[in-house]
Amino acid sequence: MGVMPERRYPIVNTKIRTRLLGISFAAAIALAACGGAAAPAATAAPAKPTEAPKPTKLTVLCTVTEDWCVAQTKAFEAKTGIKTTFTRLSSGEAATKLKATANNPEYSVWWGGPADGFVQAKGDGTLAAYKSPNAAKIQDKAKDPDGFWTGVYVGALGFCSNKVELDKLGLKPPTSWNDLLDPKLKSKFSVAHPATSGTSYTMVWTQVVLLGSEDKAFEYLKALHPQVAQYTKSGAAPAQAVGRAEAVVGVVFSHDCVAAVDAGFKDVVVSFAKEGTGYEIGAMGLVKGGPEEAAAKMWIDWALTAEAQEIGPTAKAYQLPTNPDAKVSDRSVKLSEVNLINYDFIKAGTAKKGITTKFEEAIAAQPK
16 A cells, blocks of 8 residues: 555644533522412321332443443442442443343443443433433533433543554654554554444544544545554553554553553553544443333432542543542543544434444455
């Protein structure tokens, strides 16, 4: 393949602050008193309403790292006494699973993964609306106006590189999407498949925004295809591949690259595209018709608290919390130092099915 001409990316000037701004609100709720005309005399005291049984179990569809799934479910179980189990899938797999089991749902709440996947699931009819009272503290951009999903964390898309392997090639950590097209990186680049990974789909949509159209984005992705050693299923997997020197550069959410360093891969470094990069709002939603609705709503309420959002760093998950009262780890990326694009989660989620199908047919299935 000949060297592709360099693509001109417009510089995006929009900066997004380090933390999503919470909305202050008064938590007072007025209880309506029963009043009005006097009731006629009764011969017997009215029967007490039957209380709903306390939830005893919860099944979570979890799309963050395995360690974080474990830590989060254990904490919820300890807090509530509800026996909590989870299945860990990638974001794309989760949406597919919910659609395939819509007539007999196996899970009651879906937790984690980019919000555009939840937009797609809302369109599929696999989520139910639930507006938690705790969602009032979450910025409007980080939640569905109809209550089908609510954001619990934020992460920026970045480049994860093995500096030792880069030195061997005479390269520096990439600072532009065009850097990934360097002939020296042929078959040495790692990224997930956008049909299974929300991380990878964020990269694809980032190209749509930066280059101005889906067609131009696919021209870039076709040029990138020969560079890819293998499309992984999980969005975090390229960070591990880079750490093991199975790839030289990968695209992941930056917190996954930081976690790779914590896992012992000391040659791994993070960098960002100067022309702009995408980001995720990691979301959660109530599964429509799920078997444990009451417990699932308790999970959603709890997951929006500062206490719950501070669990991630204990499992080496360094995403930024959406609750403004939660403490931020010093290992988390400073978003004020990253040029983030204007990422429209509604547009991205609505276009996801068509784009991922096109990617499989026009790019992933093609020879390199």
